[in-house]
Amino acid sequence: MIKIKNLDKSFGELHVLKNVSLEVQKGEIFGLIGKSGEGKSTLLRCINLLEKRDGGTITLNGQAADFKRSREVREYRKGIGMIFQHFSLLERQNVYKNIAAPMECWGYSKQEIDEKVRELVKIVGIEDKLYEKPRNLSGGQRQRVAIARALSMDPQVLLSDEATSALDPQTTQSILQLLRDINERLGITILLVTHEMEVIRSICHRVAIMEHGEVADCGKVSEIFLNQPGSLKRLLGETAEVLPEEGVNIRMVFKETEENRSLIPDITCATSVRFSVIYSRLEKFRDEVICTTMLNVQEEDLAKVTAYLDTLNIRWEVALHE
Numbered sequence: 001m002i003k004i005k006n007l008d009k010s011f012g013e014l015h016v017l018k019n020v021s022l023e024v025q026k027g028e029i030f031g032l033i034g035k036s037g038e039g040k041s042t043l044l045r046c047i048n049l050l051e052k053r054d055g056g057t058i059t060l061n062g063q064a065a066d067f068k069r070s071r072e073v074r075e076y077r078k079g080i081g082m083i084f085q086h087f088s089l090l091e092r093q094n095v096y097k098n099i100a101a102p103m104e105c106w107g108y109s110k111q112e113i114d115e116k117v118r119e120l121v122k123i124v125g126i127e128d129k130l131y132e133k134p135r136n137l138s139g140g141q142r143q144r145v146a147i148a149r150a151l152s153m154d155p156q157v158l159l160s161d162e163a164t165s166a167l168d169p170q171t172t173q174s175i176l177q178l179l180r181d182i183n184e185r186l187g188i189t190i191l192l193v194t195h196e197m198e199v200i201r202s203i204c205h206r207v208a209i210m211e212h213g214e215v216a217d218c219g220k221v222s223e224i225f226l227n228q229p230g231s232l233k234r235l236l237g238e239t240a241e242v243l244p245e246e247g248v249n250i251r252m253v254f255k256e257t258e259e260n261r262s263l264i265p266d267i268t269c270a271t272s273v274r275f276s277v278i279y280s281r282l283e284k285f286r287d288e289v290i291c292t293t294m295l296n297v298q299e300e301d302l303a304k305v306t307a308y309l310d311t312l313n314i315r316w317e318v319a320l321h322e
């Protein structure tokens, strides 16, 4: 769907994107995460041709984004909706006019516009706000207007640049649910930029972690969390946990499945080792649940326990205490 190959971008001396290659599949929600200043927004702006790249290729649905004429650029952009952190609404215009604006630019008839606006406000759940000005809306409602406007040209792709960063946690969840509905019901591919891990966990199928303008790791969200690459640890902030100083602490990460539910008694039965469970927590990733469990074992039992975990293909590592 979106194919980015060897993308390069500098602002003067500042090399912001370095040889970035990514593929976003049709119908998926793909997340780009990284610390501030890693080039995430620049990448979105290059895809949307708001920013000129220095090198590399961008292909949308097999069509290379290399255009000579501004009309071609406009046509290309028509297929891409975009939403931003601060909504970018026309403050003097009401909700109806805001959503209608792109269609008016493209010369749609009044009737076409009216039908589309009324359909879109229903999809985003603000039918009762049609004639309100943005200043009378909450942050979540404003973002719903922006989403409706982004969908007005029936785009194949929606680019989202920190769309929930200015919202409280509850409103964030409702907007994420809306994006998920749009993805599932309308089949729109979503590429979103965020610095919030919760956004990635809740709705993304796949994620790319950006570091220093490069893609450090990329894959299915639950797999990235299972494998815990260095880029993820650096992003989450690798703080030493408060753990027992005696013995060895083993962190296990595994999918919560019926089979794994009895893992703790299974370890005891198979190894006859006595150990403590320091904590165990579940995290949801779209439709999968991942369990992180910390065990504390005696030094002399470490090999026995980890050998058993290896037979089950359970990922483990020795955790450092403070």
Ligand SMILES: Nc1ncnc2c1ncn2[C@@H]1O[C@H](COP(=O)(O)OP(=O)(O)OP(=O)(O)O)[C@@H](O)[C@H]1O
Pocket (backbone or CB within 6 Å): 011, 014, 016, 034, 035, 036, 037, 038, 039, 040, 041, 042, 043, 195
């Ligand atoms: N138009 C520009 N001119 C000069 N430098 C720019 C321009 N746009 C971005 N930059 C710089 O490029 C770097 C990457 O910026 P970008 O906004 O893409 O990062 P980001 O990962 O999206 O960060 P954030 O999460 O803070 O938005 C930053 O150092 C930024 O200051």
